[in-house]
Amino acid sequence: MRGYVLRQIAQLAVVVVGISLLSFAILHVLGDPVLLLLPQNAGKEEFERYRKLLGLDQPVAVQYWKFATKAVQGDFGKSWYADTPAFRLVLERMPPTIYLTLAGLGVALAIALPLGILAALRRHSFIDTACTAVAVGGQAMPIFWLGIMLIIIFAVQLKLLPASGYGTWKHFLMPAFTLGAFLAPLTMRLVRSGVIEIMNTDYIRTARAKGFGERVVVVKHAFRNACIPVITVLGIQFGQLLGGAIVTETVFAWPGVATLTVDSIRNQDFPVVQCAVVLLALIIVSVNFLVDMIVGFIDPRIRVAA
């Protein structure tokens, strides 16, 4: 177990450095911050002055080092737009994003777990076919369109739910369902194939031979083991889930990190964009790390193989 943990930590460190390099490169190598900051008709001296002011006249490696050492202390510079530290702006918007992500995950699991298990136990039945059809349709659905359709039906036509915003449980219903519908199809297919695979193993046959009822076999023997691949893939898919949350937030004007990021892109407020990108990526990496730890803890086969 100790070797496994150390290996995972080493990998985590490499990925974190990679993330910082990539997010640094997007702003400083692909684009020129000064060009974005100053009006186009600004004079040459003006450009030079700002370049010095922002430390952009130094070698790229030095700039990266400065960026990295500051970022570690939570200093991503001041927002060019709001004149407050970018880190604080992003952090303030974090809770709504996290709640939305968790709610979406909950909805996805609530749909995917029962349907996936049912489809696997009644293979090739009507339920199985129907679930697969819905999953195929769900995977092709652009969720921002789904969100808008929900708003048109439930907010505009039926006037049951608020179209956008944040606060009460009513505000949560549509965004959580939209995000859940994004993740549910894939999860359902994984649960289904996981359970099918496990129902054919020797220990299930043994459990049946010992005379356990079908329910005990499914719940105690099959489901627990089917959980392992599901947890792993949910960990890998967490990035996708957060990506889906970004899309969902912009549709429902959810006051989270994604809306902040999109607004900041429109305002060309790069410290905030950079900070948001780094923090979201760090969250994803930490979740992946935690999932690896949990899976390695439950299933000894994985820590040996890795």
Added chain:
Amino acid sequence: MKAVSADGEVVLKADQALPLRPTSRRLSLRRVWRFKWGLAASAVLAVIIGSALLAPYIAPHDPLAVNIRHRLGPPAWMQGGTPAHVLGTDQIGRDLLSRMIYGGRVSLVIGVSAVLISSSMGVLLGLSAGYFGGRLDWTIMTLINVMLTFPFVLLALAVIAVLGPSLTNMIIVLGVADWPLYARVIRAESLAIREREFVVASRALGMSHLRIMFRQIFPNLVSIIVVIATLQVARVIILESFLSFLGLGIQPPTPAWGNMLGEGRVYMLNSWWIATFPGLAIFTTTLAINLMGNALRDWLDPHMKL
């Protein structure tokens, strides 16, 4: 069928040779039936591609022609609709159907070009990582892990924010952001193929590395690449339309499904059709592509793990 006795006499004779397999015609019909969904999806896709190609000939109106007297006109079957605008008009009276037909061009061009870029990069990097192994493999794998950590949406958003929105930039961003997916699968496949006898034999015969990679290993990867690329076209189309939906992609007045949806969102209180139909177009296209990709996978290699 004949049975022959020990002294060479024919003792049993069947009046008709029994076919071991069903006739080839029945077999092919059954085969076709197995791919009914894939074939239907391909037909739908052919219609979509055809109408995008022939847009100037089949669109009933100029997609940019403004008709201010008939703005926000509902579809023909609703009260107030006219047969001249079958799907209604948008906020400045442009014909929605014509704009949708033209909008398909943008999505298909971006989808296919981006996938060409990302699959080429993915093949090149994945094949090198898998074939050469060692430090190169480690570097490429780390890069893949870092890239996969970022949600695809977030990466595309950040880069577009710096480069600015345009058709070429969209293709580059979506193409470059998507390669790790191919690279990961191709690396794993070529790792396995590398150890097979024919590769070892090629090496013994003194073939160059490049020749082994592209003439010996690559042909074995074509079907998996084709399947991933097909499915990725759908994903890129969804992402492209999301960026356009946010106003960070294709800029109005150029019709694209995404920016039509984005404009329609503003008017969804009274005119649901502006946002509904472009979204339906995205959904139909991605569904058709996904179904075709799934059928392609089953047809090329039923054991493919994807």
